[in-house]
Amino acid sequence: MKYMLIMRATDEGWASLENADMDEMLETMGRFNDELIRAGVLLAAEGLEDAAETVVVDHSSEPPVVTDGPYGETHELFGGFYILNVSSKEEAVEWAKRMPGQGKGFKTEIRRVPSIDEFPQDNEYVQRERAWREATGQL
Structure with missing residues (x-):
């Protein structure tokens, strides 16, 4: 069975992200994505534009x-x-x-789905995701 995990936030939640460190957010999400990939359960992961x-x-x-x-x-x-x-x-x-x-x-x-090309390409987790996408024919 397939499930979509939909991340939602209140206005206060979105406001708290305005000054967030992008590298820290990418690292946190990257570790989670790595876990999903190792478990063999990740089919697609995309963020949505504002x-x-x-x-x-x-x-x-x-x-x-x-x-x-x-x-x-x-x-x-x-x-x-x-x-x-x-x-x-x-x-x-x-x-x-x-x-x-x-x-x-x-x-x-x-909503437009930003591509991986729109994230900092020097980030380790963006590079890992790009490699995974290439290996699975998703890029």
Whole structure:
């Protein structure tokens, strides 16, 4: 069985990361990622861009309504995701509008997934992850 571990934070939590040491964060996450890799359970691990860059496609009306920014109601829970390789946010929005099985009460949040190339390449754990991705055909 596959599971996604979704990391969420309050506004206070995000604020605490503003002055965090990136190398320390990468090392901490890198050690955890190494454990997952050694256990043979890691299929994919990605962070998401800031929610301020989100686009939401609301399927409550026809045609679906597109708005900037994440939805904020806590009763709207994450139910799954697709990762698409598209050329732009607008192309991702077009795919989301066409997603089957959507209707009233469904929204699709769209966020860019930063690539490994956007992290400090001299970091040991970024280098290990890059090697793992290359070895498993994910890069």
